[in-house]
Amino acid sequence: MPRRTMVEAIRDALDVMMARDPRVVVFGEDVGYFGGVFRCTEGLQRKYGASRCFDAPISETGIIGVAVGMGAYGLRPVAEIQFADYMYPGYDQIVSEAARLRYRSAGEFTAPMVVRMPCGGGIFGGQTHSQSPEALFTHVAGLKTVIPSNPHDAKGLLIAAIEDDDPVIFLEPKRVYNGPFNGHHDQPIVPWARHPLGETPDGHYSIPLGQAAVRREGAAVTVLAYGTMVHVAEAAAEETGVDAEIIDLRSLVPLDVEAIERSVMKTGRCVILHEATRTSGFGAELSAQVQERCFHHLEAPILRVTGWDTPYPHAQEWDYFPGPDRVGRALRAVLED
Amino acid sequence: MAERIPLSLHVPEPAVRPGGRPDFQYLSIPRAGAVRRPPVDVPAHEIHDLAYSIIRVLNREGEAVGPWDPGLGVEAMKAGLRAMLKTRAFDARMMMAQRQGKTSFYMPSTGEEAVACGFQTALEKGDMNFPTYRQQGLLIAQDWPLVDMMCQVFSNERDRLMGRQLPVLYSAKEAGFFSVSGNLTTQFVQAVGWAMASAISGDTRIAAAWVGEGSTAESDFHAALVFASVYRPPVILNVVNNQWAISAFQGIAGGESATFAARAHGYGIPSLRVDGNDFLAVHAASSWAAERARRNLGATLIEWVTYRAGAHSTSDDPSRYRPKEESDAWPLGDPIERLKNHLIALGAWSEERQTQLRAEIEDEVLAAAREAEGYGTLHDGPKPSSAAMFEGVYKEMPRHLREQRQEAGV
Numbered sequence: 001m002p003r004r005t006m007v008e009a010i011r012d013a014l015d016v017m018m019a020r021d022p023r024v025v026v027f028g029e030d031v032g033y034f035g036g037v038f039r040c041t042e043g044l045q046r047k048y049g050a051s052r053c054f055d056a057p058i059s060e061t062g063i064i065g066v067a068v069g070m071g072a073y074g075l076r077p078v079a080e081i082q083f084a085d086y087m088y089p090g091y092d093q094i095v096s097e098a099a100r101l102r103y104r105s106a107g108e109f110t111a112p113m114v115v116r117m118p119c120g121g122g123i124f125g126g127q128t129h130s131q132s133p134e135a136l137f138t139h140v141a142g143l144k145t146v147i148p149s150n151p152h153d154a155k156g157l158l159i160a161a162i163e164d165d166d167p168v169i170f171l172e173p174k175r176v177y178n179g180p181f182n183g184h185h186d187q188p189i190v191p192w193a194r195h196p197l198g199e200t201p202d203g204h205y206s207i208p209l210g211q212a213a214v215r216r217e218g219a220a221v222t223v224l225a226y227g228t229m230v231h232v233a234e235a236a237a238e239e240t241g242v243d244a245e246i247i248d249l250r251s252l253v254p255l256d257v258e259a260i261e262r263s264v265m266k267t268g269r270c271v272i273l274h275e276a277t278r279t280s281g282f283g284a285e286l287s288a289q290v291q292e293r294c295f296h297h298l299e300a301p302i303l304r305v306t307g308w309d310t311p312y313p314h315a316q317e318w319d320y321f322p323g324p325d326r327v328g329r330a331l332r333a334v335l336e337d
Numbered sequence: 338m339a340e341r342i343p344l345s346l347h348v349p350e351p352a353v354r355p356g357g358r359p360d361f362q363y364l365s366i367p368r369a370g371a372v373r374r375p376p377v378d379v380p381a382h383e384i385h386d387l388a389y390s391i392i393r394v395l396n397r398e399g400e401a402v403g404p405w406d407p408g409l410g411v412e413a414m415k416a417g418l419r420a421m422l423k424t425r426a427f428d429a430r431m432m433m434a435q436r437q438g439k440t441s442f443y444m445p446s447t448g449e450e451a452v453a454c455g456f457q458t459a460l461e462k463g464d465m466n467f468p469t470y471r472q473q474g475l476l477i478a479q480d481w482p483l484v485d486m487m488c489q490v491f492s493n494e495r496d497r498l499m500g501r502q503l504p505v506l507y508s509a510k511e512a513g514f515f516s517v518s519g520n521l522t523t524q525f526v527q528a529v530g531w532a533m534a535s536a537i538s539g540d541t542r543i544a545a546a547w548v549g550e551g552s553t554a555e556s557d558f559h560a561a562l563v564f565a566s567v568y569r570p571p572v573i574l575n576v577v578n579n580q581w582a583i584s585a586f587q588g589i590a591g592g593e594s595a596t597f598a599a600r601a602h603g604y605g606i607p608s609l610r611v612d613g614n615d616f617l618a619v620h621a622a623s624s625w626a627a628e629r630a631r632r633n634l635g636a637t638l639i640e641w642v643t644y645r646a647g648a649h650s651t652s653d654d655p656s657r658y659r660p661k662e663e664s665d666a667w668p669l670g671d672p673i674e675r676l677k678n679h680l681i682a683l684g685a686w687s688e689e690r691q692t693q694l695r696a697e698i699e700d701e702v703l704a705a706a707r708e709a710e711g712y713g714t715l716h717d718g719p720k721p722s723s724a725a726m727f728e729g730v731y732k733e734m735p736r737h738l739r740e741q742r743q744e745a746g747v
């Protein structure tokens with residue numbers, strides 16, 4: 001089976017969908033001729049023409065606003081925001097418009113659209129190229145929020161997102177674009193070409209939004225993670241020898257609560273991971289869900305390992321990033337109770 | 338019923354791409370000295386033509402001509418030459434430092450040094466720039482210590498921003514240099530607010546807003562113009578049109594349909610379009626706008642026509658989207674060469690002195706770099722404290738952050 005990097009898998013998903021469906025249009029800053037600063041749209045303008053893959057002015061509110069209009073017309077826009085950190089000028093269009101159009105027009109108008117954005121840290125990008133704003137989207141009724149951790153899922157989830165009739169925020173953890181970064185920044189990264197999840201079938205396939213994947217089966221503790229943190233969790237489990245069951249959520253809204261419930265009822269313990277800041281992060285929602293659904297099966301308090309509640313620093317990147325040592329400490333701590 | 342044609346989308350494309358011959362025919366360049374210089378209290382609607390021309394002072398022969406010739410003294414011009422050379426040498430050294438792994442990232446201003454270095458000559462102590470990431474010349478033109486700037490770039494123990502901020506996103510209040518956010522255009526409107534505050538307070542200080550032509554697409558640009566139009570605060574609204582926003586040529590920002598200077602017309606704000614590679618024109622236009630601001634006549638928008646000769650940043654490779662030779666073909670030339678040639682034409686300078694000055698400056702920059710590296714580089718040597726990461730989020734550190742700092746063990 002062909003292996004692809006996550007960038008190639010995303011590009012392939014766009015290619016497959018643009019070939020299948022003339023309604024799919026792709027645009028964003030530097031997305032056209034240049035092919036995007038992360039190369040996710042390389043070659044698409046040449047193949048499908050400038051009317052279907054083009055550069056946008058530097059206006060995130062414009063990019064997302066025109067996507068709403070195109071979606072309402074009947075197209076399937078896939079907009080790229082160059083970094084999730086640049087999303088804020090377009091936030092009103094996401095929250096007040098895209099997310100509510102179906103509801104407020106009683107289904108007369110809808111905004112089927114995907115907003116792709118690279119997120120997360122680990123690249124010395126400082127506070128403007130490292131953020132993980134997923135909770136700002138999961139809190140909004142009417143949006144779906146997806147975050148793959150590997151090329152195989154990225155392609156299948158992106159195709160599902162494009163085919164979805166509701167607006168989907170598609171977060172791409174940029175630190176795993178080229179390989180499964182596990183938080184050991186001083187070690188070379190294994191390229192996706194040598195990782196089983198680099199395998200991405202050619203052609204069309206989709207992964208339904210709202211289905212988690214078990215990355216590692218285990219009996220001692222359930223780890224809920226998504227994006228880059230899935231790989232950090234795997235490293236931490238291996239290094240501590242803790243028999244953790246690692247669940248890659250893949251989609252935060254809709255959330256696969258059955259998978260979570262099944263695992264926590266089995267292990268009785270739960271550690272939740274995310275790169276984003278802690279207070280009001282998506283981990284708080286997960287923790288509440290686990291408590292509400294599995295309270296009588298829990299043998300220890302639920303723990304969260306997250307980014308600190310500060311803006312993302314530059315020089316202190318590895319003090320900030322919740323790496324395998326911190327995750328490993330939490331895995332051991334939750335077993336002590 | 339009338340027959341309807343199928344509609345089609347217009348997507349702007351630059352005249353040439355890699356492999357093609359550079360073509361700047363889209364840019365109509367008047368001869369130096371051709372544009373009139375109106376009084377500073379001219380109503381906006383009487384100078385609409387100035388937004389569609391280009392104010393130029395230095396001609397091909399190196400002479401300063403026309404009504405915008407500021408009559409700058411030789412020493413002031415030498416200082417400008419020195420500032421531009423220093424900015425270029427600083428950029429070259431920091432680009433090299435990034436390639437050597439001493440920092441993560443850098444953004445040069447190569448080719449557009451006259452804009453920041455020339456503009457700073459119109460400001461006074463107490464005025465405030467709200468720069469983008471490509472106005473390092475504002476600091477260097479004030480002889481702000483290079484070591485201080487380099488320590489920020491290296492995120493070392495002497496970094497005044499404590500390692501928190503991405504390289505080149507300086508902050509230097511004392512130098513009238515507002516903290517650079519890194520997000521685009523957000524600060525353009527803040528400059529208007531700062532200027533409004535000066536007016537509210539009965540102060541005499543003025544503000545300068547900065548944005549690139551690509552970022553004029555952001556809504557904050559338009560918000561800034563409407564507030565500047567309504568309240569007439571003492572602010573200069575600078576649009577640096579260096580033709581390229583990463584890979585997007587100026588047409589993607591709307592430059593095909595109107596000039597960026599003309600954006601001001603809908604708001605009734607006087608605007609100028611100026612040769613940004615002509616140090617004397619930059620000084621003259623900046624001084625004109627500053628005088629308007631200081632005389633309480635309100636805002637001025639200036640489009641600086643220049644060219645981003647370098648990469649957008651160390652993460653960028655311009656040869657992927659524009660001809661390599663485009664920079665050499667830029668019709669407004671190189672700002673350093675042009676001012677040098679003028680000084681030589683005046684008999685006040687020579688190629689030998691230029692070579693000597695460049696060597697002196699390169700030595701100065703190298704010495705500064707060595708000193709700054711002694712205080713650490715991003716991955717080597719003394720670093721800012723890890724605890725600094727938790728400080729300054731709030732004035733007083735709240736309990737939850739104290740707990741997190743403890744948990745981090747720093």
